[in-house]
Amino acid sequence: MMENLLLTDLVADLPQAVRLQRLVSSLRAHFRCGAVALLQLEEDQLRPVAIDGLVRDALGRRFAVGLHPRLAAILARRGVTCFHHDSVLPDPYDGLIDEHVGEPLPVHDCMGTSLHVEGQPWGVLTLDALTVGTFGDEAQADLRQLTVVVEAAIRTTRLEAEIRALRLTRGEAPLGDTARDDGEIIGQSEAISRLLHELTVVADSELPVLLLGETGVGKELFAHRLHRLSRRRAQPLIHVNCAALPESLAESELFGHAKGAFSGAVGERPGRFEAADGGTLFLDEVGELPLSIQAKLLRTLQNGEIQRLGSDRPRRVDVRIIAATNRSLRDHVRDGSFRADLYHRLSVYPIPIPPLRERGNDVLLLAGRMLELNRARLGLRSLRLSVAAEAALRRYPWPGNVRELEHVISRAALKTVSRGANRNDIVTLEAELLDLDGVEPAPPGAAAPPPSAEPGAFAPTAATLREAMDQCQRHCIEQALAARGGNWAQAARQLGVDASNLHKLARRLGIKHDDKHDNKHHDMPHRMAD
Template sequence: MIGELLLADLCADLPPAVRMQRMVVSLRAQFRCGAVALLQHEEDHLRPVAVDGLVRDALGRRFAAGLHPRLAAIVARRGVTCFHHDSTLPDPYDGLIDERVGEPLPVHDCMGVSLHVEGKPWGVLTLDALEVGTFTEAAQAALQRLTPVIEAALRITRLEAEIRALRQSRADAPAGEVVRDDGEIIGQSEAIAHLLHELRVVADSELPVLLLGETGVGKELFAHRLHRQSRRRNRPLIHVNCAALPESLAESELFGHVRGAFSGATGERPGRFEAADGGTLFLDEVGELPLSIQAKLLRTLQNGEIQRLGSDRPRRVDVRVIAATNRHLREHVRAGSFRADLYHRLSVYPVPIPPLRERDNDVLLLAGHFLELNRARLGLRSLRLSAAAQVALRRYPWPGNVRELEHVISRAALKLVSRGASRNEIATLDADLFADLFADGLGAPVPGEAPAPQPLPGAADMLAATLREAVDACQRACIERALAAHGGNWAGAARQLGVDASNLHKLARRLGFRREDAGRSQRPARRAA
């Protein structure tokens, strides 16, 4: 029966994720087991691509086979590998089985098989049963018979992906060259799916791209993805952190210098533009560039020429520029701190990157990824989130986005270990370990025209509210405290909160701030700009 279902799916026009998910669901029903996982080789680890019966954050985890003896044993064999109830090898899914979340797996059976596509290792399929004796010799034989059908489904899925990639690649791509989607971007939300589609569309053009987004959303990661999917992918990608360039050295770093150009210039030195010739130059935090350098950058973007500091001879360069900023450059243009002509040249194709709070359940997938990293780093048997902790993480607005989530998970894991958690037992991060997220951390209020600040909601309040109510309450309190700290100046509050001022006004209106409060506080902000 299961074989017929898998064969029917092979003939159906299904998205890859749907086909793989249907496969693991069908296998779990066929073998009457507690969990099934399909994991793909990715560099030095195994990445879950479809699971049934495991916790939601499992898809975000990465399992290093060298740290999980059962997975290593499955990878090493070509046929079915079975671990009976008396196996002493630790199970990689301890604490992650949906039916027994947070509990050590009882005596149980496990089996798995390594999967190959076109003769090359693809990954593994694992099955866990909570009842002893589930995986009999007949069950193992049945899995062995199904393995070729499973591998055929993977091969068809791979071929379909390659066909789509070829259609999206440029017409003059070398024969057999495929743009592979191999970036470590974790997420299944509609916002991320839309962003990845947009990046694929613009990647093959030669247009400058301006990545816009709050601190911590992963702008550098998306810049690397753009380069990998572009026709320049076999050429260098040079990263320049504009915020770290001293004004006195910025010109030399970007455009190079000749001997004697300044004190200490004992020889010629090419700049970052020459290093990126033929490839891509990623200007991170481009809004921090001094005005004097902005003029020279504009000239390079316009005519493709650079001039080393101290030289009269221009040099031709062929560079695609990807820029990124967490600032609202339009406001800086109005304030005179950023050139309007450079802004228009860089923002030929602006790409906004969604903040974590707009990515639905991606927070749990990312949390799973960081949990597994910390589990390995701290030498823990298993590390997971309690149900209350999952709710708390989903309700928090994440002003620091993915970077903040990574630090929060690491901090909570360290706290748990410092409290004496055993490395040989399942370690569970409860909601109280994340209480500092909701603590009053924005500083004491100062007198001004802003509304009186209210305390930020505590963890108990957050868990008692609906998701929308909790997010609204936290956002309202954050805005009030930021306004109080800046004497009612909305531009200052926006900078503190790391958001665009116009978006802050829209959010404030939705949260019920009075129009006269907003209007009264806008006037000094414009004068300051």
């Protein structure tokens, strides 16, 4: 029986994501329908946490309850709610059924139930079908009985998450996958999972953190997550864009000024450090700070005191620093535009943010989020990607990262509307609308690359798994060195690893500095943070 299968998974030692995915897959097979989705309520939005039968980008979408009357109706009542083929309410999954990818077919039948945990609304379970009459009285009665088991699975998953979170706060090793609340950080790749775990571990410390990454990777988003997970979460997070600070005003902005300190200073004014007292100060693009301000910032980090411009009285501040840069601060130290002592103060704990091209299919999840935002903004019934468009997104190297992806999706959606797309139709964005320079269209009839495929993937020839991993790592390092003209520091940044670790790994793999690549930085310290 279906109940026995679900109960077996309930008591099995499974990672959270695996348990919930098996749950929706089993339900889809049992009801023989097109798609099943489990969505968690977060404020006024429903976030998919497990899906089966919907397009991959659906996991990245957020469904605003107020904009989706079917979801609102399911959420508003206990028990099963059913919508038959003649319902006039728009279905949130129109055009998103995976087995008919490339065919923007409308959903015909839909049913769902609200889910409650510990007496509080948790979210909804939805089932959709393309065949009229799939969800009759028997199917609805069946779902009513299974709802209890589904809620038990969610309750078990929540309890396991709380246990893992408690172990993390005690400094113990996590069991299996790490529980987390990603907020608006969307992704399931190994690179982003490692990063989120590292942020969770370091957030509770008082160490300064230096976020490193290319333009557009979302450094501000990760800074907010660090603060939200820290013991300072109840205090303010103050954001300073150092690149936008004129040198003449930078000192006043950061440290404040006294009355009469300069022309126009008609009263005392606290600076950003005082505004962040007890909380966190986020210094974005810290590499742009003028040298004169760097010296004052260093003194504050050393003794915890600031001095307003034009005042002789020091003031104590308790501030945690999170800094971010898309530049190589080490190179700026070498050319004299950044103080070495300040660099070492800021980079106590450097964290590289992976570029989008290293995050695999996260690009589709992020695209799903942006598709839903643009669908709501433009008043469209449904907005989706064609198979060719999905393939183009996966092939493109994304030099502008997540920010560029956002612009690409928004521009394509606007184009299709401006060219006469009917807002009541299921609108599909084709690859040519994306305007991705340098991405060759797939040949006619060619299948989309598999989810894990990457451009220029390396196929190892070793017999054992360890040998294959060594071959693959050796290939990646040599490719990065070749692309960066033998510069090990730049190769490390491209690979998203600490340079000292790259040197150690290269030595273990038998890659010598003078084998194939001319290393022009023999004096590079073993520990690099940028």
